[in-house]
Amino acid sequence: QVQLVESGGGLVQPDGSLRLSCTASGFTLVYGVMGWFRQAPGKEREGVSCIRSDDVGTYYTYYRDSVRGRFTISTDNAKNTVYLQMNSLKPEDTAVYYCAVARRELFMRDWSDWYVQAKYDYWGQGTQVTVSS
Numbered sequence: 001q002v003q004l005v006e007s008g009g010g011l012v013q014p015d016g017s018l019r020l021s022c023t024a025s026g027f028t029l030v031y032g033v034m035g036w037f038r039q040a041p042g043k044e045r046e047g048v049s050c051i052r053s054d055d056v057g058t059y060y061t062y063y064r065d066s067v068r069g070r071f072t073i074s075t076d077n078a079k080n081t082v083y084l085q086m087n088s089l090k091p092e093d094t095a096v097y098y099c100a101v102a103r104r105e106l107f108m109r110d111w112s113d114w115y116v117q118a119k120y121d122y123w124g125q126g127t128q129v130t131v132s133s
Contacts, residue, residue, distance in 0.1 A: 004122055005124060015089065023080060046115070100120035
């Protein structure tokens, strides 16, 4: 059974930083696709970032435009954990953040659909990130 457990959320001031973690059990991250999503109050859940590897072990990352350059997704395969380092946080980053896993074969060749939530099979319970002074 696949389980994902997020941690690292909290309250931070604008321009501050947080690092979210998502540890998987029952699933080997190196063979799949890991995504971070978020849902702000009154808004739909949206894709934030995604990381995946190819058959030769090269990693690729994807970001929504509003976080590119501020957020960094990474993975520690030994710990079966994916991270989301969030810097220069803004109040509009306030949301519940979720990690999710998917199978590589479900995505388009150009990975333009990395943010499509229906392709992700398993989800964590979410962790709250609040950016406020």
